[in-house]
Amino acid sequence: MNSTTRADAILANLPREGRGRLKVFLGAAPGVGKTYAMLQAAHTQMRQGVAVLAGVVETHGRSETEALLGGIAQQPLLRSEYRGVILEEMDLDGLLKAAPGLALVDELAHSNAPGSRHAKRWQDIQELLSAGIDVYTTVNVQHLESLNDQVRGITGVLVRETLPDWVLQEAYELVLIDLPPRELLERLRDGKVYVPEQARAAIDAFFSQTNLNALRELAMQTAAAQVDNDLAQGYRQLGQAAPAVRGRLLVGVDGDAQAERLVRHASRVAQRRHLPWSLVHIDNGRFFDELARTRLQNAQQLAERLGGEVVVLRAPEVAKTLIQHAAERRASLVLVGQSRPSWRRRVLGGGLAARLLRNAHGLEINVLDSEARPDQPRSTSPRALVGFDYALALLATVGASVLAWAVSGVLALPNISLVFLAAVLLVAVRSSLGPALVCAVASFLAYDFLFIPPNFSLSIQREEDVLTLLFFLLMAGVTGNLAARQRGQLRALRDTQEETSEMLELSRKLTAATDRQAVLSAAEQHLGGWKELQLCVLNPDGHQGWTVEIGGPLEFSEFERAAADWAWQHGQPAGKGTGTLPSGRWWWLPLWVDDAPLALLGVCAREGQIFTPQRRRLLTALSQPIGQALARVRLADDLEAARLHGETEQLRSALLASVSHDLRTPLTSMRGSIDSLLALGEAIPLEDRRELLEGTRDEAERLDRYIQNLLDMTRLGHGALKLARDWVSPGDIVCSALNRLRAVLAPLQVSTQLAPDLPLLYVHAALIEQALVNVIENAARFSPQQGRLQLTADADQEEVIFAVSDEGPGIPEAERAKIFDMFYTAARGDRGGQGTGLGLAICQGMVGAHGGRITVSEGIEGRGTRISLHLPLPAQPDAQSEQAV
Numbered sequence: 001m002n003s004t005t006r007a008d009a010i011l012a013n014l015p016r017e018g019r020g021r022l023k024v025f026l027g028a029a030p031g032v033g034k035t036y037a038m039l040q041a042a043h044t045q046m047r048q049g050v051a052v053l054a055g056v057v058e059t060h061g062r063s064e065t066e067a068l069l070g071g072i073a074q075q076p077l078l079r080s081e082y083r084g085v086i087l088e089e090m091d092l093d094g095l096l097k098a099a100p101g102l103a104l105v106d107e108l109a110h111s112n113a114p115g116s117r118h119a120k121r122w123q124d125i126q127e128l129l130s131a132g133i134d135v136y137t138t139v140n141v142q143h144l145e146s147l148n149d150q151v152r153g154i155t156g157v158l159v160r161e162t163l164p165d166w167v168l169q170e171a172y173e174l175v176l177i178d179l180p181p182r183e184l185l186e187r188l189r190d191g192k193v194y195v196p197e198q199a200r201a202a203i204d205a206f207f208s209q210t211n212l213n214a215l216r217e218l219a220m221q222t223a224a225a226q227v228d229n230d231l232a233q234g235y236r237q238l239g240q241a242a243p244a245v246r247g248r249l250l251v252g253v254d255g256d257a258q259a260e261r262l263v264r265h266a267s268r269v270a271q272r273r274h275l276p277w278s279l280v281h282i283d284n285g286r287f288f289d290e291l292a293r294t295r296l297q298n299a300q301q302l303a304e305r306l307g308g309e310v311v312v313l314r315a316p317e318v319a320k321t322l323i324q325h326a327a328e329r330r331a332s333l334v335l336v337g338q339s340r341p342s343w344r345r346r347v348l349g350g351g352l353a354a355r356l357l358r359n360a361h362g363l364e365i366n367v368l369d370s371e372a373r374p375d376q377p378r379s380t381s382p383r384a385l386v387g388f389d390y391a392l393a394l395l396a397t398v399g400a401s402v403l404a405w406a407v408s409g410v411l412a413l414p415n416i417s418l419v420f421l422a423a424v425l426l427v428a429v430r431s432s433l434g435p436a437l438v439c440a441v442a443s444f445l446a447y448d449f450l451f452i453p454p455n456f457s458l459s460i461q462r463e464e465d466v467l468t469l470l471f472f473l474l475m476a477g478v479t480g481n482l483a484a485r486q487r488g489q490l491r492a493l494r495d496t497q498e499e500t501s502e503m504l505e506l507s508r509k510l511t512a513a514t515d516r517q518a519v520l521s522a523a524e525q526h527l528g529g530w531k532e533l534q535l536c537v538l539n540p541d542g543h544q545g546w547t548v549e550i551g552g553p554l555e556f557s558e559f560e561r562a563a564a565d566w567a568w569q570h571g572q573p574a575g576k577g578t579g580t581l582p583s584g585r586w587w588w589l590p591l592w593v594d595d596a597p598l599a600l601l602g603v604c605a606r607e608g609q610i611f612t613p614q615r616r617r618l619l620t621a622l623s624q625p626i627g628q629a630l631a632r633v634r635l636a637d638d639l640e641a642a643r644l645h646g647e648t649e650q651l652r653s654a655l656l657a658s659v660s661h662d663l664r665t666p667l668t669s670m671r672g673s674i675d676s677l678l679a680l681g682e683a684i685p686l687e688d689r690r691e692l693l694e695g696t697r698d699e700a701e702r703l704d705r706y707i708q709n710l711l712d713m714t715r716l717g718h719g720a721l722k723l724a725r726d727w728v729s730p731g732d733i734v735c736s737a738l739n740r741l742r743a744v745l746a747p748l749q750v751s752t753q754l755a756p757d758l759p760l761l762y763v764h765a766a767l768i769e770q771a772l773v774n775v776i777e778n779a780a781r782f783s784p785q786q787g788r789l790q791l792t793a794d795a796d797q798e799e800v801i802f803a804v805s806d807e808g809p810g811i812p813e814a815e816r817a818k819i820f821d822m823f824y825t826a827a828r829g830d831r832g833g834q835g836t837g838l839g840l841a842i843c844q845g846m847v848g849a850h851g852g853r854i855t856v857s858e859g860i861e862g863r864g865t866r867i868s869l870h871l872p873l874p875a876q877p878d879a880q881s882e883q884a885v
Helices: 003-013 034-047 063-070 092-098 121-130 145-155 165-169 181-189 196-205 209-237 259-273 290-305 318-328 343-347 352-359 386-407 413-430 433-451 463-511 516-527 558-570 613-683 686-717 730-740 765-781 839-849 879-884
Strands: 022-027 052-056 078-082 085-089 102-105 134-140 173-177 249-252 277-283 309-314 333-337 364-368 533-540 546-550 587-593 596-605 726-728 749-754 761-763 788-795 799-806 853-858 865-872
Touching: 022 034, 022 209, 034 052, 034 063, 034 102, 034 134, 034 173, 052 092, 092 121, 102 121, 121 134, 121 165, 145 209, 145 259, 165 209, 173 209, 181 209, 209 259, 249 259, 249 318, 259 277, 259 290, 259 333, 259 364, 277 290, 277 318, 290 309, 309 318, 318 333, 318 352, 333 352, 352 364, 386 413, 386 433, 413 433, 463 516, 463 613, 516 533, 516 546, 516 613, 558 587, 558 596, 587 613, 596 613, 613 686, 726 730, 726 765, 730 749, 730 765, 730 788, 730 799, 761 765, 765 788, 765 799, 765 839, 765 865, 839 853, 839 865
Parallel strands: 022 134, 022 173, 052 102, 102 134, 249 277, 249 333, 277 309, 333 364, 749 788
Antiparallel strands: 078 085, 533 546, 533 596, 587 596, 726 761, 788 799, 799 865, 853 865
16 A cells, blocks of 8 residues: 555544534434433533533433433524424524534434424534534434335335435444344333333334344444444555455436335445445436436435436447446446336347346346335326327327328329328327337228228238238337437437537637626526526625625525525525525525635526426536636636736836935935045045035936936826926937936947937927936946947937937847836846846836837947937927027
């Protein structure tokens, strides 16, 4: 055994984080002492300091049990009236609010009063466990769902209150409370279980010694299976080889009356043999009436509750397909029900079990015999349209006879049979195999009576006519069977195609949705075609209420709101058709992805309409792509928010770096001058002192301009900057920029070329000067020592162009479009790794605010970079305006 398997076993044995542990006291029958043992265990926990609270404990008037319960705190029961009767039930919300360390909840399989949150008490316990509360509970073995048929066969009593087997299998600890049947019968006679009148009736009916022995054996088998599972888990925790899983059990189920019984039996066999199991239904196109469909759906739901897998296959051959599926899943056991004898099965080679035994080599085939119940007839209920289908068969025979008689004078006798064959085909396509066979037999008799000599008699004179009639009957039966089967397959294909089309169409619509509202609108548009249903999507508004996102304004009762709240909190369906708050009109389906609630889908049938199980299953399937689409758009929103946050942080860091660098330079120069004046004082010549003071003043002015430009750029980015435009000469801007950068340009060979008679610019001079300074400083930083740097100013009819050329490494053409993006820096070129990626972006903002643009090209003699500032050329002022200015 590898370490991963051992680790999984250890983790599986640990309680889930935040979830309580369940301890079940199991008995074979009432009166064996389950409640008494539970209370004794609760007292042991109290002595160890655990806070114990009794949610509901049924003492049945037994003094010993009441004495034990007296020392334990009890949660008051809820009282409600139902049909004039006062009912008392456990206060689930009170227990959740009290949040004890251990809750005592008797009678695990109990059915709650109508109007309760959950239909069953085991569902209440599941909610307590989810809240982190440990629970002690009791149950009798006859309440297990998988044993329902066996208990009925043993005792003759149908147990109505059942619970799924997985609830018991998830228990952290199972304690078998056993009492020999003789002692239990003595307790009954002594009135320690029921009052004397009830005790005598119970002994005569349920509590016979034979029944108690059988129930005791079932309880021991259940406990033994749990012990086997715990033992195997313990071996895996020790790192030793656990018992190997031996194949898989497949149970083949059809829509007959024995379907649920077969599923229960399969669950028990799989549990005893420690086999995973699957319910397999093979749709061969045979017509299914509503009763058969309902039985099949109930069997599939029961299999899911009992922990089985549900598989639906479509193929014409049931036995062959079941054997192939068993081989694919490596199944070792196939369980089927006994087929009812019929002439058709005998002709085709026997029923399903016989064909499996004949063709399944190496598989164990178990056949469960059919059960005839005194309160349930073996025959199924008549279909609603059976009478109409058979009447149609007879009517088609009459019509074919009339038509054949009309054309008998024109057509030869063998051709007349084709008219009757056509009638058989029409009936088979319209209804099913049964009416088609009736039509074939009736047509056979009509053909013989009307057209085979002697006419108007069923006797046959010629031997060749006997062969003709038999051949006609054979053809009619075969064609009717094929037509009925094809019709059934066509119906199944249509259903499958409809479901697939629904999924594909919804997925296509959801793919194009880019936000939450678009996803919900696509879902509303798609599901709006279901006219018989009313749908809505809710989202909590954060104030203990709901916001209706689609479906229009709706009003819900407090009961409906409670169901919606529970479904949202627990991520499970609630409301109509479920075991939780089922009394309302709405069915609530939470859209959860990765344990995160996204929305709540509500569905109810419109007035006079029915919410069918098929629609419920299809809606559950469609909820998956809707939930995934909502998760996708939420993830996209989160990623966009994270990207914006990252860019904001990057901008902040880059801006701080840029500001700190550009502010430090003039401050360093000013501090050096001031320190020199303070340290040397009068020792410095007057001329030098004056030069230091002037340098300090220049650097202070430079610092002031830089801060002002930053403030202007900030206002420009927010659209609040008002450009203080004025008429200025381009030459003055160039001279001022070069003067500010004297120290930076000292190591370079700088040449300036200004076109004569340059027109005036109507700009914010400080901003344009700062933009030009940024470009020149950028070029100087990447120019080699003693490299050339050229500055030109020229004009045409539309714009004035300032161009700065250098002999640096240049900018690759693929990166020229990116250098004006914020934070973009390249390892080479004018946006080298030393920059912050803001200089040229600020330049573009300054020039762009004036309606201009910046271009990049090759530098001096094809080397380096040339950056050009293009500013629009306004109409020049006249002379009088110039003089006035």
